[in-house]
């Protein structure tokens with residue numbers, strides 16, 4: 565079997581694709597030492613699986629409607645087509661043994677889901693809608709809900725710049741790694 569270099573693989577747990585923000589995501593999670601993590605945009609669960617190694621609980625927000633680009637691996641393609649994205653997400657959580665750590669809110673991130681209105685998290689990964697306006701709205705939603713740090717897959721660029729220009733609470737402390745930008749709360 566050919567394993568593309570951007571996939572992670574576990575001998576027993578099959579394949580999931582890996583976010584390009586993988587390294588900075590891990591760096592942020594390690595440095596922040598947070599216990600609770602929020603993810604906007606989860607798709608088949610690769611970044612949630614990564615985060616599970618560093619946090620106690622993960623909340624995922626994703627409408628789970630479109631398959632989008634999927635790993636070019638036959639087994640994954642067949643399973644995805646067969647199950648659909650939401651069931652495939654849970655299958656991956658099960659394979660990694662992290663179902664108990666993960667909460668999935670099947671919804672768009674904006675307007676912010678009412679069920680989560682009063683919640684806060686230590687860290688976040690923003691990788692949902694990839695428009696400048698959409699990513700900006702996601703950061704505004706998280707501005708007062710995240711305690712330590714968040715990482716943004718800022719593609720297309722400028723959403724982070726616009727957000728930082730309007731807030732006193734957040735700053736960029738790490739350089740951009742490809743298109744991932746890490747922001748820290750100033751008092752964190």
Ligand SMILES: C[S@@+](CC[C@H](N)C(=O)[O-])C[C@H]1O[C@@H](n2cnc3c(N)ncnc32)[C@H](O)[C@@H]1O
Pocket residue numbers: 581582583584604605606607608609610611612625626627628629630632671672673674691692693694698
């Ligand atoms: C790039 S994928 C996420 C990949 C995932 N973070 C990973 O690294 O494994 C983008 C996901 O965002 C979801 N999405 C798109 N628009 C969204 C929105 N407005 N709110 C929440 N999720 C959204 C899509 O359904 C898709 O599953």
